[in-house]
Amino acid sequence: MNMQEYIEEAESALLHTYNRYQIVLDRGEGVYLYDMEGRKYLDFVAGIAVFALGYGNKAYNDALKAQIDKVIHTSNYYYNVPAIEAAKKIKKVSGMDRVFFTNSGAEAVEGALKAARKYAYLKDGSTDHEIIALNHSFHGRTMGALAVTGNPKYREAFEPLIGNIRFADMNDIDSVKAQLTDKTCAIIMETVQGEGGLVPATERFLKEVRALCDEKDILLILDEIQCGMGRTGYMYAWQKYGVKPDIMTTAKALGCGVPVGAFLMTEKVGQNSLVAGDHGTTYGGNPLACAAVEKVLDLFEKDHIIDNVREVAPYLEEKLNLIQDKYDCILERRGTGLMQGLLFDRPVGPVINNALKKGLILINAGANIVRFVPPLVITKEHVDEMIAILDACIEETL
Numbered sequence: 495m496n497m498q499e500y501i502e503e504a505e506s507a508l509l510h511t512y513n514r515y516q517i518v519l520d521r522g523e524g525v526y527l528y529d530m531e532g533r534k535y536l537d538f539v540a541g542i543a544v545f546a547l548g549y550g551n552k553a554y555n556d557a558l559k560a561q562i563d564k565v566i567h568t569s570n571y572y573y574n575v576p577a578i579e580a581a582k583k584i585k586k587v588s589g590m591d592r593v594f595f596t597n598s599g600a601e602a603v604e605g606a607l608k609a610a611r612k613y614a615y616l617k618d619g620s621t622d623h624e625i626i627a628l629n630h631s632f633h634g635r636t637m638g639a640l641a642v643t644g645n646p647k648y649r650e651a652f653e654p655l656i657g658n659i660r661f662a663d664m665n666d667i668d669s670v671k672a673q674l675t676d677k678t679c680a681i682i683m684e685t686v687q688g689e690g691g692l693v694p695a696t697e698r699f700l701k702e703v704r705a706l707c708d709e710k711d712i713l714l715i716l717d718e719i720q721c722g723m724g725r726t727g728y729m730y731a732w733q734k735y736g737v738k739p740d741i742m743t744t745a746k747a748l749g750c751g752v753p754v755g756a757f758l759m760t761e762k763v764g765q766n767s768l769v770a771g772d773h774g775t776t777y778g779g780n781p782l783a784c785a786a787v788e789k790v791l792d793l794f795e796k797d798h799i800i801d802n803v804r805e806v807a808p809y810l811e812e813k814l815n816l817i818q819d820k821y822d823c824i825l826e827r828r829g830t831g832l833m834q835g836l837l838f839d840r841p842v843g844p845v846i847n848n849a850l851k852k853g854l855i856l857i858n859a860g861a862n863i864v865r866f867v868p869p870l871v872i873t874k875e876h877v878d879e880m881i882a883i884l885d886a887c888i889e890e891t892l
């Protein structure tokens with residue numbers, strides 16, 4: 495079958511929950527992807543902030559192949575070495591104390607919410623606790639994660655979701671205080687909002703939220719699923735501010751493509767929340783997924799991935815600023831590290847489609863923002879290559 499026939503087959507078999515770009519991707523090499531007709535694309539999406547290490551990383555691939563030949567899955571009723579090694583390493587890089595591995599980001603959020611509710615339940619025995627989430631946040635598509643996602647369009651058809659969620663605004667502590675009651679058990683937020691428009695929390699806001707949580711014994715849950723894993727130039731974005739969460743979620747780049755996420759907590763929450771029988775998963779943290787996590791964390795250290803982000807990100811910012819200056823239709827550059835966005839005064843779909851035709855993969859965040867979340871191994875030359883195509887696309891399209 496040729497590419498067009500495969501696309502038609504897909505549209506008749508897959509549930510239409512995505513408006514897909516009209517290419518069938520076949521293989522990857524470094525920061526380039528190839529479609530099944532052999533066309534080459536510079537990838538500034540990385541599977542949405544997933545493939546940090548670049549495609550075809552030999553050390554990563556070899557580690558997975560070796561684990562496949564040993565054992566792929568056992569059960570969480572038994573110990574396995576990759577999970578223990580992965581847990582040890584993620585504790586080290588995050589400074590958190592206890593980890594639960596999941597299969598996805600949304601599932602990590604579900605676990606975080608359960609842990610927070612259980613913590614509050616153990617304190618006062620009541621079952622009507624509230625959680626504060628932020629407008630324009632994104633935490634995933636399952637019922638619990640959706641309930642704390644600050645986009646009414648995503649939520650509406652699926653109501654009632656879990657109840658007792660109140661929404662406040664990013665970087666506005668008064669709006670958070672306005673939603674606070676004596677039932678509040680947790681505040682959940684992304685350290686840098688991703689889907690909602692590449693909006694970093696300010697240092698001041700994070701510190702104010704942390705102080706509020708400390709004062710009231712409320713748990714701070716930081717969702718680092720998109721902004722974590724080195725993307726901001728810190729392993730976890732909160733480390734830049736020294737504002738430590740009580741519970742943290744991570745996924746996306748954690749397994750670099752093998753589906754895995756995790757929620758982590760401090761010892762205090764670990765000792766006062768979920769116990770045997772409270773939470774579980776069949777696949778979560780299986781030997782294959784954890785072999786991926788273990789190798790990813792190894793390679794982050796060995797290949798100095800975060801140093802590369804710190805070197806290339808300012809260059810990307812500078813080049814995006816120049817593009818912004820050049821075009822009146824671009825209102826703002828947003829974001830931090832290798833998690834950037836350009837806000838346009840109109841929908842960006844045509845620019846992204848044109849870029850694809852010219853061999854550049856980009857993605858939106860909302861209708862009017864072009865998002866840049868490339869593999870963390872990109873170089874300044876890749877940035878130049880991307881900017882040249884982007885410039886031509888905007889020139890032609892808008």
Ligand SMILES: *Cc1c(COP(=O)(O)O)cnc(C)c1O
Nearest residue numbers: 598599600632633634688719720
């Ligand atoms: C992608 C994302 C999620 C959901 O992760 P899935 O693996 O798609 O379930 C949750 N929170 C944030 C911040 C994300 O970017």
